[in-house]
Each structure stands twice: as C-alpha cells, then as structure tokens.
Amino acid sequence: MNLTDSIQYLKGVGPKSFENYKKLGIFTVEDLLLYFPFRYEDIAGRNVVDLLDGEKATIVAEIVTPANLSYFGARRSRLTFKAKQDNSVFGVSFFNQPYLKDKLEVGSKVGLYGKWDSKKQQLLGLKVLSSVEGEHGVIATDADFQPIYHVMQGVKQSSLVRLIQTAFEGGALELLQENLPQELLRKYRLISRQQAVKAMHFPVDLNEHKQALRREKFEELFIFQLRLQALKDQEKSGREGLLVTYDKEKVVAKESELPFELTSAQKFALQEILADMISKTHMNRLLQGDVGSGKTVVAELSMYAAYTAGFQSALMVPTEILARQHFANLTLLFPELQVSLLVSAIKASERREILEDLATGHTNMVVGTHALIQDGVEFDNLGLVITDEQHRFGVNQRKILREKGQNPDVLMMTATPIPRTLAITAFGDMDVSVIDELPAGRKPITTRWVKHQQIDEVLKWVRTEILKEKAQIYVISPLIEESEALDLKNAQDLYEELSDYFKADARIGLLHGQMKADEKEERMAMFKAGKLDLLVSTTVIEVGVDVQNATIMIIMDADRFGLSQLHQLRGRVGRGQKKSYCILVANPKSESGKQRMQIMVDTTDGFKIAEEDLKMRGSGEVFGIRQSGIPEFTVADLVNDYNILEVAREEAIKIFADSDGNFENYLSSFNFSDSDFD
C-alpha cells in the first residue's frame, strides 16, 4: 500500500461510495488518514431515541425515581431507577455497583455510559461518568471514545471508521513520515506524527487525545506560518518596487509646520513607511492604530514624501464624507500642491477635468472613494497608494488601484485594531506598523450604559452641557440592518423627538446615508463649524469623522451594534483636549448584548475590544474569513490556540531564516508534500 494509492482499492469501497468519499475530499489513503474527527462523542452524549439495540453510548439524563437496590446472593446486586431525557423515560440498571446508590439523587442530571437494550427500552449501565472540560467541550474521562466525523449522505460514520481501520491494518500509518523537525518535537514534547494520527482516530484515553490534538494543531499552524513566510519573501524578492527617493529635508520641514508634535509612535511608523518607500523593495504595509491615534497625518506626510520624489499618490477611503474631510485636510496642509477629489457625486465635466489632470501628471495627490478604481482613471506616475479602513475594500479593489501605477508602494490603514492573532495570520505576509499611543493631553472617555427609562435624565444633562459648556453632541439612531427605509425613519423620528424636546435650547441637524452628497457635506461642515449643537445621525458617521470639539456620543439601542462598530462610533469623541462621554442607551435582552455593553463600559482599549469581539463572534464574522484570506483550519482554532500559534510562528520564522530563503530545499528535507502548500 502507498499513501498516494486511491482508496478505491481498499476493501469496502465500491464505485458509488468512492464518489461519495471524493466529495468529502478523500481521494487517497493519505487523505483518509488525515480525515480527522471534528469531535468525539462527549458527555453531552447521544439522544436516547437514536440508539440502536446493543449500542454502547453515553446519555445525559435526569434521574426521576429513587434508585432501588436489591441483592441476590452475597455479593451480587442490582440497582434500578428510571431516568428521563427530553420526553423519553427509560429504565436503567447497574449490576454489582451498590455504592452508586448514594450518588444517584432524584432530580439530578448524570452522564450514564452503558449498553442500550431497545426491546426493554433500558440502559444496562456500565458507568456513571465523571467528566472534565476537554478541547471539544465536556468529554467523558473514562468512557470509550467515539470519534465523530463529518460525513454526508452515502457515507456512514461506521463505514468511515471501518475504512480507516482497514487502512491501518494495511500498514498505512507506518508510511506516514514525520513532517516536523525532531528538534521541535523534543523542544515542545510533541508526540510523533504516527502516534498523533492514530490517536486522532482511536484515542485510548483523554490524555492521549489531548496530546494528539496538541501535536496536530502545532503542525497545522507551523506549516501555515512557513507558508506565510514564503509568501512574504516572494512578495519582497519577486516584485521590484519603485524607488521613491524622497527629499528628507522637505519632509522634515513639513512635519515642523504641523500644529502639534507627532507622538513617538507616529514618528516611528512614519519612519518605517519612508524606509520602505526609499528602498527598492515593494512596500506592502499595514498601518494600524486605535481610533483617534492620528494615522491620517502619517499618511499625509507619506504622500508628501512621494510628491518630493516626483510621484503622484492616491488615498482611497470608504465613504464620501471621509473623502471630503481628507481632501480638506490635504489642501490645508499642502496649499502649494495640486490636490484632487474624486467621488462619484461630481459633475461629468468636472470629472473629465480631474481625470485629465491625473493622467497628465498635473495632479500631485488625489483622494477619493471607489470612484478611484473605475475604468478611465489613469495616472501619470502613481508612486504610492494608501487605502483607509482596509477591510472594507476587497482584495481585488486594492489590486486594481495598485495596478494603475508601475507597482506603486501600498500602505493600508485600519482603525479596527486587529488582534495580534489575526494580524499575524491574515496579514502575515504584510509588514505591520502600529500606532499604539494617543496624542498627549487626551482625557479618557467616560462610558455609561443607561436603560431607555433613564433617557430623560440623560437629556436633561445634555441640555446643561449644551447651554453651559457649549458641548457638541452626536446622537446615533438605532441600526436596522435589514431595511434602509426603516433606518432612515428611525433617524427622522429621533430628530423630530429631540427637536421637540430641546426647542430653542439646541440647534439640531440630521445626517443619514440617503442624503445627497453635498447635503451631507454641508451638514457635516455646519457641525464642524459649531453651527449645530447636536447631530442626529445614522452610522454614516462611523468611520474617520473628525470633529475635535464634539464631546458627547449617545448611541440609541446600542445593543444592536457589534463591539467593533461601537468602538468606532465612540471614537468620534475624545479627539481633542476636552473631557468626553459616551452614553449607551440599551435594554439588551440577550446575554451577549449585556456582555457587550459591559465591555464597552469597562474598557476603551481597541485591541481588547477587538479580542472580545473576536471571541464572541468568531473571526469569520468580524473580518470575513474568505475575504481576509485566512484558511479554515482543520484542527486549530485561531482564537483558542493563540499560544500555539505564536510559538509556531516564532519557529517558522527561525527555520525560514536558517533555510536562507531556500524554501524548496527546506521542504524536501522535512518531507512536506506539495499539497500542503496549495
């Protein structure tokens, strides 16, 4: 037998079942060996109505009658009672275990392991299970393990297990080669690949199962990390980047014109970016920093550096409000340069002019939305592309923009702090700069969670803040994801209610996604200029909007928002020197809603919040797994196996460096199969 043999030659596989196995991804003997159970039969147990006669299983059930103990002979005894699972009541008897009587209390739930007798509707009890928390939930410590595989119609659990056994009996396991360096096995006390694969399918006990899982997770993450290193390497060596020889003095001079001094984190990030630009290798960098940490100015100075080297630069942002805000900033900061704004809402004639200026090189910098990547947008010599809020743009959109130049340097900015776990997986092929410090003088935002019933008190306080402190306030209307119309209606209703309430005490404006671009801009400008005290808005305000004087953020029905979104919204205040507040108005019904509110009250640290978000919603939900390019792991789990991931990463980096980038050789020396790297 060979590992590459098709399983159709194994006993028990006919043409029809072969087709079904293929659908599960099992083509060869090796695929079969590495087709691991996704869980083991655990103490959550089986449903009693599903049990077959004679089958051994674990059932969790409630004891409904007192245990009756009868002796026959000196040492032989029988203990009987009735138990209930959902609506099925069944009998249970234990032979010769009289001491169990004290353990079995009426009304308590127990795990019973035994053999099912379907005629008598009775479980012949073998053990009352003690249990422990295992990797897959609660696992019985001392029951027989029953691996559970993902199967499909036409492939039964039992046939799959039998087939794996057949392969084992044919000596397949012995053919599996070790694919981790011996040194790592020793260092981390990992069991061998053969042992692990055997124990993944047929663990003898809980401990062996744990060891197998640990080893398999390490292997999976290690190989993944090696692959990322290879990608990163390829990205660097394969693609010659542009040599952006910027004028250092000019950049320094510009920096000194800023109304504030850069924080050291900003300085450091800028330096990393500039070093990438001036080097011949292609820049592929992620700039992440918490809300309000000052990423924009770092981006702006990088664009300026590109200009001093004779290149154009483009800044792509997700919303029009944001594009306009950046445009205003850039023109203010670089009055001597030609800066253009390209959004979909501009007139055709104006658009034509902008496009021509871009193509002829008349324009030095351009900022825009998706409009930037449409056909017809040509650059003269695009040297730097910056995208803001990177996860809102798909990989393809970024690629299009990048292809508009001669492989321009690329910087992606994100304000959604990416937990390290994901940063080193999804973005493992990128360099990362982090701004982990807020500008000096910022006061922490105080967050309060109030119930709807308390809204009157909140509004009273808001009124005094407006009248006495000249506070500016955002009020976010409840989010109705399913319906834009309802979303709008909510915002309008809220606007009217608040206008009624405040009357002449507050100047109130309304902002929502369906307004025309110029209306939106006008409303934002009024708020920024202090001509409005209170801005009722839908979540269009969420990203990037920067009004330093705004100090109160009120979020209605806050429990409808995800954690990261709440954090973004809250980040609209606390951007200046004044003390700021965030009020979450919510009567959450679900536990997770309550939990989210509490997390927001407890911390303003974006990284912590992102970690929590990840734990509560899973990486797929938060980042869109497919889009972010994170593979779905078979045994490993990015959130829970963080420690293993880190170690695997360190080792992969070391080994990759030792291999002198000669990855192919390295692979063959450890017998990786090519398919590991598809």
Ligand SMILES: Nc1ncnc2c1ncn2[C@@H]1O[C@H](COP(=O)(O)OP(=O)(O)OP(=O)(O)O)[C@@H](O)[C@H]1O
């Ligand atoms: N070093 C600094 N000192 C003082 N103020 C600063 C500094 N850097 C930036 N700022 C100001 O802080 C505010 C927030 O900066 P910026 O808009 O760049 O944040 P950001 O990181 O893009 O945040 P967000 O992701 O929330 O938009 C801006 O008003 C900016 O002018």
